[in-house]
Amino acid sequence: MEQFLEGRTALVTGAGPNIGSGIALALASYGATVACNDVDLDNARACVARLERNGYRGIALQGDVTAEDEVAANVQAVLDAFGKIDILVNNAALLGGKGVLDETAEAFARAVLVSGLGTFLFTKHVARSMCERQIRGSIVCISSSHGWSASPGVVAYAFHKGGINNFVRAAAMDLAPYGIRVNGYSPTAPTPDNPDLVAKGTAPLLSGRGGRLGGGGGDEEWRRPTHYTGDRPPLVPMGTTGTPTDIGHCVAWMCSDYARLITGCDFVVDGGARAKNFSYMPAPASDLLGPLPVVPME
Numbered sequence: 257m258e259q260f261l262e263g264r265t266a267l268v269t270g271a272g273p274n275i276g277s278g279i280a281l282a283l284a285s286y287g288a289t290v291a292c293n294d295v296d297l298d299n300a301r302a303c304v305a306r307l308e309r310n311g312y313r314g315i316a317l318q319g320d321v322t323a324e325d326e327v328a329a330n331v332q333a334v335l336d337a338f339g340k341i342d343i344l345v346n347n348a349a350l351l352g353g354k355g356v357l358d359e360t361a362e363a364f365a366r367a368v369l370v371s372g373l374g375t376f377l378f379t380k381h382v383a384r385s386m387c388e389r390q391i392r393g394s395i396v397c398i399s400s401s402h403g404w405s406a407s408p409g410v411v412a413y414a415f416h417k418g419g420i421n422n423f424v425r426a427a428a429m430d431l432a433p434y435g436i437r438v439n440g441y442s443p444t445a446p447t448p449d450n451p452d453l454v455a456k457g458t459a460p461l462l463s464g465r466g467g468r469l470g471g472g473g474g475d476e477e478w479r480r481p482t483h484y485t486g487d488r489p490p491l492v493p494m495g496t497t498g499t500p501t502d503i504g505h506c507v508a509w510m511c512s513d514y515a516r517l518i519t520g521c522d523f524v525v526d527g528g529a530r531a532k533n534f535s536y537m538p539a540p541a542s543d544l545l546g547p548l549p550v551v552p553m554e
C-alpha cells in the first residue's frame with residue numbers, strides 16, 4: 257500500500273468492530289498512527305488489537321463523545337503521545353431507533369447528542385489543536401444514506417444524519433482559512449468484513465427479508481405495515497454496497513494530500529445505490545459482471 261499517510265496521527269471516534277475499526281485499519285495501512293476512541297473501552301482495545309495484529313500502531317481511549325471534559329482529555333492524550341493530530345474521523349453514533357409514532361424523547365435526545373454534539377465537540381477540540389500547530393488537517397464526519405433519504409423507523413437517526421451533512425459544510429467554511437478540510441462520508445449498509453464480526457456470522461443489512469433498521473411499532477388496530485415483507489428485489493445497480501474496507505480506502509484517500517482542495521463534500525462508495533432512481537430495479541447481482549475484487553487490508 258502506498259504510504260501516503262506516513263507520519264500522520266489520526267483519531268477515530270466510536271471505533272467499534274464494524275465501520276470504525278475498518279476505517280482505523282485503512283488509515284494505519286496507508287501509514288497513519290491511529291488513536292481509537294470509544295465509550296466502551298473494550299471496543300477501542302479490540303480495534304487497537306486488530307491494528308497490532310496487522311503490524312500497525314495505535315492507542316485505545318475511553319471517552320464519551322457527548323462529555324466535553326472527556327473529549328478534551330482524549331484529545332490531550334493523543335497530543336501528549338504523538339505531538340499533533342492530523343486526521344479526525346467522527347464516526348460514533350447510535351444506530352437503529354424507532355419511527356415518529358413510537359420514538360421516546362429520551363432515545364431521540366441521546367441519539368442526537370451522540371451524533372450531533374459528539375461530532376461538534378471532537379471537531380472543535382481537534383480543530384483548535386490543528387490551528388495552534390498550523391496542521392492543515394482533514395476531518396471526516398460519518399453520515400449515512402439516511403442523511404439523504406428516508407426509511408421508516410429511524411426518525412432520530414435520519415434527523416441527526418441530515419444535520420451532520422450541513423455541519424460538514426458549516427465547519428468546512430469555519431476551518432477553510434486554516435487549511436483544514438472537512439468532508440462527509442455516507443455509508444450505505446456495508447457488509448461487515450472484520451474477521452471478528454464475520455466469525456460471529458453478522459448478516460449483511462440488505463440481504464434477505466425485512467432488514468434490521470429501526471424498531472417495530474405497537475399493536476394498535478390502526479397500525480399499518482411500514483415495510484414490504486416479501487423477498488427483497490435487487491436494490492443496488494452494481495450488486496453490492498461493499499464493505500468497511502471499501503469505506504476505509506475512500507476515507508484514507510480523503511485524508512491524503514491528493515485531496516488537498518476537497519472540502520465541504522460528501523462521498524459514497526455504494527455501487528450506484530444513491531444515484532439510482534426510485535423506480536429502477538436493477539438486475540440480480542448474479543447476472544452482473546460485478547465490481548473489481550476489493551483490495552484487502554488484512
Ligand SMILES: NC(=O)c1ccc[n+]([C@@H]2O[C@H](COP(=O)([O-])OP(=O)(O)OC[C@H]3O[C@@H](n4cnc5c(N)ncnc54)[C@H](O)[C@@H]3O)[C@@H](O)[C@H]2O)c1
Binds near residue numbers: 296320322374443
Ligand atoms: N452499519 C451500517 O450499516 C451503517 C450505515 C450507514 C451509516 N453508518 C454509520 O457508520 C458509523 C459506524 O457504524 P457501525 O455500523 O460501525 O456502528 P457500531 O454501532 O458498530 O459502532 C458505533 C460505535 O460507537 C460507539 N459509541 C456509541 N456511543 C458513543 C459515545 N457516546 N461516545 C463514544 N463512542 C460511542 C459504540 O460503542 C460503538 O462501538 C456510524 O456513524 C453509523 O451511523 C453505519
